[in-house]
Amino acid sequence: MILINAAAEAVALYFDARGPAFALPLTVLTVIQFSITPMLPVFFVGALGMWRPAVVASTAFCLHAVAQIVSAPFGWIFRYDAMGTYIRGPCYGLTRRASSAWCF
Numbered sequence: 060m061i062l063i064n065a066a067a068e069a070v071a072l073y074f075d076a077r078g079p080a081f082a083l084p085l086t087v088l089t090v091i092q093f094s095i096t097p098m099l100p101v102f103f104v105g106a107l108g109m110w111r112p113a114v115v116a117s118t119a120f121c122l123h124a125v126a127q128i129v130s131a132p133f134g135w136i137f138r139y140d141a142m143g144t145y146i147r148g149p150c151y152g153l154t155r156r157a158s159s160a161w162c163f
Contacts (some may be wrong), residue, residue, distance in 0.1 A: 063091070063095060067088045067095075068092060069091070070084075071085055071088040071089060076121045076148045079128055080143075081139075081143050082139040082143055083114050084129050085097060085139050085145070086137075086138075086139060087131075089131075089137060089145070090127050090128055090131050093127045093137075094123070094124035094127050094134070095118075095122050096144075097120045097123060098117070098120050099115050100116075100122060101113050101116045104116065130148070130150065134146075134148045135149060135150040136148045136150050137151060139142070
């Protein structure tokens with residue numbers, strides 16, 4: 060998963076601000092990144108033998124991934140402008156807080 064996330068980041072950085080033709084591939088890559096990144100600590104928690112918190116967090120992060128996918132066409136969490144530049148959407152802060160809430 061770490062390699063997938065790193066590869067998506069590298070490709071996204073390469074295509075960033077290259078114009079409107081790259082908005083769709085950048086959106087797909089960003090959804091992959093935003094969906095995978097919160098899941099990484101869950102694997103480490105599970106590896107330490109703390110299965111119950113890992114299951115609870117996995118459920119929350121699956122809902123987070125669905126929210127990322129559903130909101131991608133509407134720009135609620137993020138969007139790319141006409142020049143292909145990343146812009147945070149109006150719900151960006153809510154998803155960041157929700158994805159880290161299981162730690163507390």
